[in-house]
Amino acid sequence: MAQLLIEENFQHMDGEDVEELIEALGALGLSAEPTQPRTAGPHRGWVLVLHWLRDDTAPLDGPLRDGSLAQAVRGALRHPHPVGADGTEVRERTLPRRIEIRDRSDRVLAQVDLAA
Numbered sequence: 001m002a003q004l005l006i007e008e009n010f011q012h013m014d015g016e017d018v019e020e021l022i023e024a025l026g027a028l029g030l031s032a033e034p035t036q037p038r039t040a041g042p043h044r045g046w047v048l049v050l051h052w053l054r055d056d057t058a059p060l061d062g063p064l065r066d067g068s069l070a071q072a073v074r075g076a077l078r079h080p081h082p083v084g085a086d087g088t089e090v091r092e093r094t095l096p097r098r099i100e101i102r103d104r105s106d107r108v109l110a111q112v113d114l115a116a
Helices: 015-027 058-065 068-078
Strands: 004-007 032-035 047-052 098-102 108-113
Touching: 004 015, 015 032, 015 068, 058 068, 058 108, 068 098, 068 108
Parallel strands: 004 032, 047 098
Antiparallel strands: 004 047, 098 108
């Protein structure tokens, strides 16, 4: 079972981006799967929302404290890839303003600012 769900946002990332995020989180020892948008309400700017599915939040401590979560997200979403019918275009993606990690009750457990 996954520890995290990655909330899809097809205005800012595509399926390949989500796969890159799953791999990047896996490299941090965190298992993740995609999910449809779940959070309501407007955000100021784009926010990448992750949903923590476990009661124990200790596995998040290392990646949150040492900045590796932010680095993994930056790396995954900056990774260029071909898109379009002929695969010759490369879409430029924007990074989220921040990452929010929410619990099963939709409370914010942690926020990581990515605005640089």
